[in-house]
Amino acid sequence: MATSTTFTDIFKSSFIEKTTTFSLTDSLIGLISAFLLGIVIYIVYKKTFNGVIYSHTFNISLMIMTMATSLVIMGISQNVLLSLGMVGALSIVRFRTPIKDPMDLVYLFWSIIVGILCGAGFILLGILGTILISLVIILFANKIVVENPYLLVVKFANGEAADSIDQLLKNSTKKYALKSKSHILEYETEVTYEIRVKENDTKVVSDISQVKGVSSAVMLSYDGNFTA
Structure with missing residues (x-):
C-alpha cells in the first residue's frame, strides 16, 4: 500500500530542526561587531554632516539598521525556510520616508552593507571597508561647500x-x-x-x-x- 507524504510530515523532517543549530558565540561576535561599526558610522555622520538640519533619530537609525541587518543575515544563513519567509515579509514593507540628501542614501547603503558582512562572518572585510569609507568621507567632507537656497x-x-x-x-x-x-x-x-x-x-x-x-x-x- 503506497503512503503519501503530507504537509505535516515535511515540517517534522530534519530540515526544520536545523533552526536551532547556531553558534551563540559567533552570533554575539557578529552583533557586537555590527554595533561597534555602527557607532563608527554614527560618529562619522555626526562629525561630517553639512546639511541644513541634523537629525539625531536618523543617525541612531543607521546604527540600529547595521545591527538589524546583521541579525537578519545570521537568521537567513541558518535555515532556508526562514530565508524564504523573511523575503516574503520584507516584500510587503513600504518605506515612505523621503530621503532628499544623496549622502543620506550613501550612509543607509553603508549601514546595510556592514550589517550584511558582519552577519555573514566577514567581519574583517567590514572593518576594512568602514575604515576606508570613513577616511574618504572625512577627507572630502570639509571641501564640500553647502550653499543653502x-x-x-x-x-x-x-x-x-x-x-x-x-x-x-x-x-x-x-x-x-x-x-x-x-x-x-x-x-x-x-x-x-x-x-x-x-x-x-x-x-x-x-x-x-x-x-x-x-x-x-x-x-x-x-x-x-x-x-x-
Whole structure:
C-alpha cells in the first residue's frame, strides 16, 4: 500500500530542526561587531554632516539598521525556510520616508552593507571597508561647500514694485529665479523667488521691504524642493 507524504510530515523532517543549530558565540561576535561599526558610522555622520538640519533619530537609525541587518543575515544563513519567509515579509514593507540628501542614501547603503558582512562572518572585510569609507568621507567632507537656497516671498500692490524687486535681486544676490506668481486680490500680487545670497547676507529682505508698494517680504531657508 503506497503512503503519501503530507504537509505535516515535511515540517517534522530534519530540515526544520536545523533552526536551532547556531553558534551563540559567533552570533554575539557578529552583533557586537555590527554595533561597534555602527557607532563608527554614527560618529562619522555626526562629525561630517553639512546639511541644513541634523537629525539625531536618523543617525541612531543607521546604527540600529547595521545591527538589524546583521541579525537578519545570521537568521537567513541558518535555515532556508526562514530565508524564504523573511523575503516574503520584507516584500510587503513600504518605506515612505523621503530621503532628499544623496549622502543620506550613501550612509543607509553603508549601514546595510556592514550589517550584511558582519552577519555573514566577514567581519574583517567590514572593518576594512568602514575604515576606508570613513577616511574618504572625512577627507572630502570639509571641501564640500553647502550653499543653502532661500525662498523669498514678496507681496506688493502695484506693477512698479515688480521691476524694482527684480533690479534689487540682480544687484544683491548671486542667483535668483521666479518660482510662482499669484494674484491674491485685484490690487495685490504675491511672488516667490528662489535666491542664493552672497555670504549668507540676508540684508536683501530688508531692502525689498523698503521698496515702495511692497506690503511684506519673508525669506525662508529650504532644502531645494518646492511645490507651487
